[in-house]
Amino acid sequence: MKWVTAELHTHTCASDGNFTFEELVQSAKAEDLDVIAITDHNTIHPATHIRKLEKKYNIDIIAGMEWTTFYGHLVILNLHSYIDWRTIGPSQFDVTDIKKSDAILGIAHPFRVGSPIATGCHWEYEVSDWNDIDYFEVWSNVNPNINAANKKAFKFWLDKLNTTKLTAVYGRDWHRPIPADKIVAKNYIGVIGDNMKSGVIDAIKAGRVVVSLAPLIEFTLFDNDHVVNIGEDYFTSNCIVNFKCVITQLNNIPSSLVIKSNLGPIHFANISQDSIIVSNISITSVKWIIAVIEQNTEMVAFTNPIFIRQKE
Amino acid sequence: MLVEVVFITQILLVKGTLFESSNKTHISYSFYIENISHLYFKLDFNPKTLEDKQKAKTMIYDCLLKYSNLAEEETWEKYFPLKNLLTLSVDDPKNFRGAAHRQPTDEALLIAYENSSAGFLDGEMINGYWKITISVHSIVTDSCDYELQIWTEG
Numbered sequence: 001m002k003w004v005t006a007e008l009h010t011h012t013c014a015s016d017g018n019f020t021f022e023e024l025v026q027s028a029k030a031e032d033l034d035v036i037a038i039t040d041h042n043t044i045h046p047a048t049h050i051r052k053l054e055k056k057y058n059i060d061i062i063a064g065m066e067w068t069t070f071y072g073h074l075v076i077l078n079l080h081s082y083i084d085w086r087t088i089g090p091s092q093f094d095v096t097d098i099k100k101s102d103a104i105l106g107i108a109h110p111f112r113v114g115s116p117i118a119t120g121c122h123w124e125y126e127v128s129d130w131n132d133i134d135y136f137e138v139w140s141n142v143n144p145n146i147n148a149a150n151k152k153a154f155k156f157w158l159d160k161l162n163t164t165k166l167t168a169v170y171g172r173d174w175h176r177p178i179p180a181d182k183i184v185a186k187n188y189i190g191v192i193g194d195n196m197k198s199g200v201i202d203a204i205k206a207g208r209v210v211v212s213l214a215p216l217i218e219f220t221l222f223d224n225d226h227v228v229n230i231g232e233d234y235f236t237s238n239c240i241v242n243f244k245c246v247i248t249q250l251n252n253i254p255s256s257l258v259i260k261s262n263l264g265p266i267h268f269a270n271i272s273q274d275s276i277i278v279s280n281i282s283i284t285s286v287k288w289i290i291a292v293i294e295q296n297t298e299m300v301a302f303t304n305p306i307f308i309r310q311k312e
Numbered sequence: 313m314l315v316e317v318v319f320i321t322q323i324l325l326v327k328g329t330l331f332e333s334s335n336k337t338h339i340s341y342s343f344y345i346e347n348i349s350h351l352y353f354k355l356d357f358n359p360k361t362l363e364d365k366q367k368a369k370t371m372i373y374d375c376l377l378k379y380s381n382l383a384e385e386e387t388w389e390k391y392f393p394l395k396n397l398l399t400l401s402v403d404d405p406k407n408f409r410g411a412a413h414r415q416p417t418d419e420a421l422l423i424a425y426e427n428s429s430a431g432f433l434d435g436e437m438i439n440g441y442w443k444i445t446i447s448v449h450s451i452v453t454d455s456c457d458y459e460l461q462i463w464t465e466g
Contacts, residue, residue: 014431016414041413042401043431068413070336070449082408086338086401086445113379115335116371117391119449122379148380 001190001208001229003216006035006200008187009066009075009108009137009171015041018176021049025057027177033186035200037062037077044082060196066108070115072123073108075137075171078201093125095132104201106135108171110156111149130164135204138168139211142182145299154299161288161305162262167207167231168304188216190229207231212293212301217257218246219291219303230290230304237311239284243267245277245291256294262287283308321348323462330357330398330448330456340445341460348437349466353444354420355400357458361393368392371452396456397449402432405440409433420461437466 011017012024019027021038028036038045038061050061067074069085076083076098083098095105107123114122127133138153139145160166170185178184190208191199203209208231210217221228222242228234234241245257250273257277259267263286269277271293281289288305323343330337345351362368372388401411402423409423410432421429428434444462 012430013414015411020430040431041411042399043411043413044433046433084408086447111379113375115375116394116450116452117375117379119397 001192003188003210003218004034004191004196004200005032006037006187006189007033007172007174008037008062008064008077008106008169008204009039009140010036010174011040011066012038014043014045015066016175019174021045022053024174025053025059025061027174029057029059033059035060035062035189035196037064037075039064039066039075039077041066041068042085044079047080060200062197062200068120070120072110072125073120075106075108077104077106077204078197079103090124091126093127099132102201104134104205105132106137106167106169106171106204107133108137109140109149109153109173110136111152112140113149130160130166133166135167135169135209136160137171139170139185141173142178142184144170144185145213154302158260158262158290161307165207165231165307167204167209168211168302169204169209170211183213185211185213187211190231203231207304210301210303215250215255215293215301216248217291217293217301217303218244218248219306220244221306228306230306233307233309235309235311236283239282240280241283241308242278242280243289243291245275247271247277247293248274250274250293253295255300258292258294259289260292261289283310318465321464323464325459325461327457327459330451330458331454332451334448335451337448338445339448340443341462342441342443343462344441345437345464346439347466348464350422350424351402351437351442351462351464352420352422353400353402353460353462355398355416355446355458355460357396357398357416357456359396359453359456360415361395362452363393365392368394368452394450394452396451396453398456398458399447399449401445401447403443403445404435405438405442407433407435409435 012019012021064077071090110123112121138157188210189203254272257269286308288307290305291303293301372391399413402409412431423432426434
């Protein structure tokens with residue numbers, strides 16, 4: 001598995017962004033991103049144009065669209081033909097047809113303020129089956145770790161993990177150059193295989209994503225020779241399990257590594273530089289665990305969960 | 313000397329008035345075209361923003377209370393002025409041909425075999441019924457007058 005960096009929510013002047021598509025790609029290259037998804041509002045870019053920019057800038061570009069309805073915004077990735085939004089009423093959310101394709105779906109900025117301040121930005125559809133939704137923008141926009149709407153999204157997402165698998169990602173909703181006084185995050189995506197784009201899509205579906213302002217947390221459980229990665233199920237009848245966190249790209253600010261679960265925080269460790277933490281945790285009644293790095297009580301990075309499945 | 317003759321035909325100049333109650337509607341115009349090379353269209357609407365500060369303040373607070381419970385912490389001026397938002401999309405007889413999800417500018421939009429405007433898809437200018445749709449995302453003013461012009465070349 002290889003960790004790549006990706007931005008999954010971007011706009012150009014094909015909708016309401018300030019960038020041309022080429023300027024967006026240049027900005028992504030300047031940040032050393034390996035992959036971007038192009039997700040303009042309610043329109044798509046021709047495959048030939050995407051290929052030309054990929055070649056010129058040696059970057060992978062996932063075709064997508066932000067399905068920008070009156071009642072919520074859905075980011076669709078790996079989308080190869082337009083999907084109409086103009087016929088969907090407030091109680092008619094149905095993605096059966098989209099799910100027949102290879103596309104994956106993520107709810108954009110679910111708790112952002114809605115109309116009339118930002119039309120349709122707040123998610124208002126009833127989702128009857130959360131298995132239809134592949135991912136959730138738990139972090140959105142600039143300064144994502146202190147954004148109040150993101151804190152609500154994080155809480156909502158943790159609650160959802162008790163009943164469903166739903167991958168958390170960051171979506172910058174990148175419309176224009178970022179002001180110098182704002183910070184952004186990135187997704188570290190665990191890609192398996194040589195095909196970068198399908199690898200990223202598969203990894204998002206599988207939950208191999210770490211959302212972070214900078215540090216990468218490689219979080220695994222291990223049981224003799226058996227290693228369990230984020231996104232995976234760990235089937236066990238044990239009450240205690242070993243975990244390992246390899247933390248890199250951490251700045252030198254005093255930080256805490258916290259292992260959180262459906263029961264709340266279950267392990268703490270103080271760190272101040274790149275570290276490898278190996279320890280064990282009790283998993284009685286635990287359904288899922290995530291690894292979080294905090295600085296001055298604010299999160300700076302979090303992983304997607306490992307699910308604990310207790311054998312009878 | 314050969315002179316290329318270009319026929320420019322005005323297809324529609326339509327006007328309408330929208331109200332707050334028109335929010336979340338779509339208005340479509342369907343028109344038949346044959347043997348054209350370029351389709352131009354231009355939407356304008358006025359007013360673009362709600363300039364009444366008292367009304368805006370109430371609407372912004374209501375919105376913040378509804379969605380975030382953060383009204384005390386936020387300054388309403390951050391969201392002033394509230395904007396009307398109408399977007400355009402186009403369908404040819406067979407396929408979706410793009411959208412302009414943005415505030416309008418003075419420039420007309422173009423769909424053609426090549427060099428279509430940003431957000432629109434190049435391709436054959438198929439004979440048949442084309443459709444232009446105005447999507448009413450947000451009307452925050454008491455009323456809003458729009459004007460859509462459509463013309464063809466070729």
